[in-house]
Amino acid sequence: WLKQPQLATWLKRGMSCGGGMWALVRAISLALPALGLELDDLPAEARGRVLLLRHALAPGGGDPAGFRLDDCSTQRNLGKEGREQARRLGEDMRRxxxxxxxxxSSRWCRCLETAELMDMGRVEPLDALGSFYEAPPKGVPREPTLAALRAHLESVDPAADPQLMVTHYVTVQAITGYAVGSGEAVLYDPVTQSSRQVSTGTVGSGAPPAATTTEGAGAPPTSTATVVMQPSPSGAPAFRPPTFTIAVAACSGIASLAFSTLACL
Structure with missing residues (x-):
């Protein structure tokens, strides 16, 4: 449509006025879809990056009363489907x-079991990947945990093979801005702090139900549908608004461009 002579002329005049350029850039940037990755793309794209993976399917939400980190029997664990999902993830990655x-991996048993069943290398527990979905003592303190994780991410060698981190919904969301289902992953670049969601071929359970005692940013959304996110810029990631909102914003930007163009005629 940019090849239409009349429209091209209007765009040129509008951009020459200054304000129209920003309107156009704003419209296009808001209208662009999220740029995701297929699993097949990862070997070529992942060097120097970190694959943040939410643990495989573990029925329920949060952890039961009497939770103890050193006792798997007191925790919410992978079900049969989750164990099969973890094995399949590893097989697909090796393929x-x-x-x-x-x-x-987080020290939570559902994360450790996911990482072990994936069989992608020796699993090292990392406290910085712990869940702050619920406040201590069932969870870890949010801010110190995220600070430790960000420090680890900053130490990643940009020339090395990627790191795999098996963790929780809240951790992936806090670092990348993406809401992920069980067994879903986001590729994070520590240098640019940008993120791209990866299609792992799994059907995750979406966001966990709201916790009654959360610390920090609050409970995850209660919807079972994965919230679509935009690639995060360098800096804090942000939720992608619904499609209707994007359309309205894009139209608003284009309208601003049209008005600024008319003002120059």
Whole structure:
């Protein structure tokens, strides 16, 4: 449509006025879809990055009363479907030739079991991947945990094979801005702080139900549908608004461009 002579002339005049350029850029940037990755793309895209993976399917939400981190029997654990999902994830990653320099996991048993069943390398527990979905003592303190994780991410070698981190919904969301279902992943670049969601071929359970005692930013959304996010810029990630909102914003930007163009005629 940019090849239409009349429209091209209007755009040129509008951009020459200054304000129209910003309107156009704003409209296009808001209208662009999220740029995701297929699993097959990862070997070529993942060097120097971190694959943040939410643990495989574990029925329920949060952890039961009497939770103890050193006793798996007191925790919410993977079900049969979740164990099969974890094995399949590992098989698919090996099939595409994906290799990791390190495999880290939250100390929660559902994360450790996911990482072990994936069989992508020796699993190292990492406290910084712990869940703050619920406040201590059932969860870890949010801000110190995220600070430790960000420090670890900053130490990632940009020339090395990627790292795999098996963690929780709240951790992935806090670092990347993406809401992920069980077994879903986001590729994070520590240098640019940008994120791209990865299609793992799994059907996740979406966001966990709201916790009654959360610390920090609050409970995850209660919807079972995965919230679509936009690639995060360098800085804090942000939710992608619904499609209708994007359309309205894009139309608003284009309208601003049209008015600024008319003002120059």
């Amino acid at each position: 595409v030739g994906l290799r990791f320099s390190s495999v880290f």
